[in-house]
Amino acid sequence: MRIFIQQIINGLTTGSVYALIALGYTMVYGIIELINFAHGEIYMIGAYGGLIVLTLIGTSHTSNIGIVFLAMGGGMLLSMAYGFTVEKFAYKPIRNSSRLSLLITALGASIFLQNFVMIGQGASDKNYISLNVLNATFTLYGIAITLNQILIFAVALVIMLSLDLFVNKTMTGWAMKATSQDPITAQLVGINVDTIVSLTFIIGSGLAGIAGVLVGFYYGIVNFSIGYLVGIKAFTAAVLGGIGDLRGAMVGGLLLGLLESLGAAYLSSDYKDAFAFIILIAILLIKPSGLFGKRQA
Amino acid sequence: MNLRTSIRTILKAYVLPLAWIFAISIPIMGLVRSIFAGVFVFAGLLVFNIFIRRKARVQKSRSRLTYTGLSFAGRFAWVFALAAAIIAPLFLNGYSLDVFTSVLFYTMLALGLNLLVGDLGLLNLGYIAFYGIGAYTYAILSAKFGIGFWGSLMLGGIAASVFSLIIAVPTLRLKGDYLAIATLGFGEIVRIVLNNWDSLTNGPNGIMNIPRPSLPWIQLSTGIGFFYLVLCFIILQVYLLYRIKRSRFGRYAVAIRENERAAEMVGINTYKIKTLYFMLSAFFGGVAGVLFASKQMFVSPDSFTFIESVYVLAMVILGGMGNIAGVMAGAFTLVVLPELLREFVLYRMLIFSLLLITMMLFKPEGLLGKRT
């Protein structure tokens, strides 16, 4: 039982990260029907953004929790800048060509960003500064939970709630929804579709950037290649919740985190990375519109 | 145009993007490399703006699907290429021969993948899995059951076809994007299984001592002998592919790629044709895998990663989707070019990815592609 609860906590932690990244996939897919392969790399760039901020600050303030938020801000901004740029330079010029071309471009963008970071930052792992505050552990009935885990969960929750409010309660949010449902009509009623698409990329990338920094603190290391696997898993989470559906992506992310963590504990840890892919194929087989999806894909 | 508007245009079209790229590159790349990045983008924008004007001209083209015989130039090119492939190995050193053998493997793969991507317009991002399945089929059959190369050759292809059904049957009914992502997942699952099923695949260490093929009178264990063996298979493959393309099956594929709904309307069972193509494509991958295993005499999961799938895909795209000669040229270029640019090994993938993106932007049908 203790292991079970511990795995639930670990699963919710990674699940929150998947959810944050899945939101970006789902938003972009909702609006331009593109599987943005480069999104995992945007997450990786966010992790590096946090690292750069930490390096600038130095090692003298390791007990100050404010540093975490500074790093998150840095990661978020850098990811936003890159997400925006990828959309403007790679996707926008060919938005109207075939789906195949778009997908291949996204693939190219993903490989480009990986190698771009590898050249700039080196191929080896880089260490995050270990913050004493985050390592504080609370133990309850033998179940350990770190402040770091609580932080990830809390940040993800706050972000998801605000995003939900933003999309459902603000004019801009409504414009985004309208664009994803019918871009042509949206244009006719005076919505600038280009701006909305850019905004979607910026918001989605920002979330991925924050996720990158959170993971950086959690695992302590970053590498130029971390985006690929996490990206695919987050995409799985988005499909699981029904691609295009924001709340679905959040639930899908948490669910995938739980399934993976429990699967690793009770089935096989060797095949941990395969679970996501098996779930992906299974969900495409059984219910391609996702667990909560209504429309037929 | 007056001075002010032209300055504004230049600012918007060149200076602003350049400054932006420079600024966001600094945190990742540092100052010096960011200047290079800026210059590169500037050059890119120049080319882009020149191309855009060119693109406006629509060219009229005529195309036929029926076999009408090759032109003299076409015949000459094929004969020349074949002669070069036969004569060249006699003058190559061991290393160069290895590179050219590798060209042949990738040619087989790219031609196989082209059946899906080029002919049907379906994206398969896990194609390398079939290569892996073929290679491991031979490795396991020879290590555990003592089945030789010739026996395994067909079995490797068939095994790949059978596995392809697992992924094709559920996903070919879905939209194209889902197929892409499902095949990617399939490819990863295959690699993870190869990596972890120790009792069958020996895990990450791979399987060694795979026998080379043999024939009674001909020496195949040397580099040159093996090269000619693979060359024979490619000649056979190209012949088959051309005959398929110029038959009703070729027309089925074109119809499905161009307009699936209309294809159904004229009575084509699109699902069945797509499945057949998927299996055939996997079959070629599997056969290539058996050949690869027997060349290396060793297989390990490292040879079958996602990036390899992307690489093969890039060959199809570069050469010209659906164009057999183009795909072969694409495979040749993408194997030989990196070997020639050894000094730039760090930038290899960067250049490669930029190539993919620019191809999609300017010439999505490929360098030699006519899309018929």
Place this chain on the structure above:
Amino acid sequence: MDNNAILSIDNVSIMFGGLKALDSVTIDIKKGEVLCIIGPNGAGKTTLFNCITGFLRPSSGSIVFDGSISLAGMKPHKIASYGIYRSFQNLALFTNISAVDNVMIGALKRTQFSYSIADMFFHTKKFLTRESALRQEAENLLEFMGIAGKKDHKAGELSYGERKLLELARGLITKPQLLLLDEPAAGLNPTEKTELVRAIKKIREQKINVVIIEHDMRFVSDIANWIVVLDYGKKLAEGLPDDVKKNTAVIEAYLGTH
């Protein structure tokens, strides 16, 4: 059920969400006639075609082809293989390949056993003669439609009217028993319309049954033997063209909405 009917649509209904797009529609299409379905936008005309051709599955009711073949729930390609060909409102051509190849693709199903796999791989005499015969047939049909001059042009390069005729030619090579045309005259200029009427009359002479969805009353009365009026998913009226024109309910459905 009428034994003389090529297609019997019996009590067909289909629901989209809570909306009844088709409400117990019953139509018999008799052999040898040109039947026109008219009605205002959203009356369910194209939905009815989608039901017949298998792109939609009716919620209830039956669609029987040639007296015995039940079509409801069948796959589109299967339905097509019985000799039912349908054109689309906004055309469904293979735009990047030549006109003659477009037509040849239409014959794939009918000629699928005309040569074996071995013939195909070895380019036997049988393969070559069958292929050139097929091409000849396709070219003849383009001639019949009056667009033989454009045979080697890509379908996408043809004018709108020519594309409509090309779609018809592709339909004819399937040797259809029933031809369903979804607003064939929409977007055509008067000369193109005349060309189309001429083509459809020629088709009728070949004893092919034709069903046409159309808005243009003048076009309809020129070629139809029988008219069915749909409105809000229901059959409002049917009859000879002249009778339908005088029907007050029809006039109301058409003019009342304007």
